Amino acid sequence: MNSLGYAMEILIPIIAIISTFTFIGVLAWTKHRRSERQAYYRHELVKQMAEKADSENQLLEFMREEAKRVQLQRRQGLMVAGLVTLAVGIGYMIAFQWIDDEIWMIGAIPALIGVAMFAGAFLYGENKS
Numbered sequence: 001m002n003s004l005g006y007a008m009e010i011l012i013p014i015i016a017i018i019s020t021f022t023f024i025g026v027l028a029w030t031k032h033r034r035s036e037r038q039a040y041y042r043h044e045l046v047k048q049m050a051e052k053a054d055s056e057n058q059l060l061e062f063m064r065e066e067a068k069r070v071q072l073q074r075r076q077g078l079m080v081a082g083l084v085t086l087a088v089g090i091g092y093m094i095a096f097q098w099i100d101d102e103i104w105m106i107g108a109i110p111a112l113i114g115v116a117m118f119a120g121a122f123l124y125g126e127n128k129s
């Protein structure tokens with residue numbers, strides 16, 4: 001029974017590490033495939049619009065909307081990342097306060113980074129042109 005406990009102490013971290021990196025690999029692969037498929041469909045749509053004689057305005061409008069959509073996604077991603085980093089910083093501050101009264105301010109570093117990212121999302125803003 002003792003050797004089984006020892007084997008489990010070794011195998012559990014190994015399995016956790018292998019499954020973590022496997023998950024990261026699959027996640028990266030699926031993200032790449034999705035972006036490749038989106039680029040293909042976008043290219044086909046632009047190609048069809050360019051072939052039509054009366055669709056120049058539609059093509060320009062599509063390209064403008066696409067640029068706005070990409071900018072909005074970046075802005076929203078920056079806002080979410082800022083809020084998550086702020087929450088992590090606040091969590092560190094609370095946890096370090098319980099551990100030791102002198103080191104709780106270490107959590108202010110990620111909290112302030114989160115505030116800066118969140119504020120940067122508003123400064124990034126939409127173009128008025």
